[in-house]
Amino acid sequence: MVSQRTRETEDSETEEETVEDEEEISKHEARAQEELSCPECDGTLHEQGGEKICEDCSLVVEEDMIDPGPEWRAFDSKERNQKSRVGSPTTVTMHDKGLTTSIDWRDKDAYGKSIAPEKRRRMRRMRKWQERIRTKDSSERNLQFALSEIDRMASALGVPRDVREVASVLYRRALEKDLIRGRSIEGVASACLYAACRTKNIPRSLEEIETVARVERKEIGRTYRYISQELGLKMEPVEPEQYVPRYCTELNLSEAVQIKAKEIIEMTTEAGLLSGKSPTGFAAAAIYAASLLCNEKRTQREVAEVANVTEVTIRNRYQEQIKVLGILD
DNA sequence: ATGGTTTTTACTGCGTC
């Protein structure tokens, strides 16, 4: 009831020196994107949340893209030179951040010559210990399993890599703070992924997470709330707009409907209808209404299906929305 | 634990194709 949305400026830590370089980077990105244009209207494509979206008509051109960019961030050109690149980048999605030393099993030296017998014994011992250290204790194995689970689920949902990284970091922090105790690894991993999606503005609803997770929604939600509180994650409520492009493409609706739906959401949100309501249902109702207005009607059932809400919810939101809109138009 | 709010479940009636 009091969940009126708080528009906070998040991440307002803009340091002066970084600015020009950030610009340079974004210019570079823009150039890369200009080569591609929308098949429908030749508009510029814009990458957002693992989806390629046309800026003009909001058509989702490509989903589940692979993020080819570097996983590190460069804050100035010096740093960028340093970081780009020798060897594989470190990644938090591996339990040892991919930094393991691996010792060859062959008893040969760097020139391929056999190693003297007395050294061989030493090598063998080192190898053994290396393996022991790699998966040191239960928490390491725990992490290993959890991170592979996060990766599996993220792949199944088709979320980009940076989200997985965030999820991995969250899991590590949860583990450090000993928040896993008494909870299933699966549950915490799912919750971390859900949280990561939200922080990265790539909305995947709990329902969607549930389809790939091995735990039920209730537990994911409960665990999510717990860890987000314990880790001090400041989450803003999900904006209904974020669901619009995905739902619309799933329903084969045109860009006009998307724009209309977003309009409806904006106007009705102004009027305070969103407060306390589920963003998915809200978006679904707006899409339904927009589909009617644009003569591309979809049934309530169809919309309800893709949005994972019931028709009743759509009806209720829809009624409220058109009531407000009726006064306005 | 409790109470208030929202969503879901289940069911009914009405109009249309």
Add this chain to the structure above:
DNA sequence: GACGCGGTAAAAACCAT
């Protein structure tokens, strides 16, 4: 008659206290 749609009541889920 099947289907879409609107409405309702009761159960379930959710959330803050």
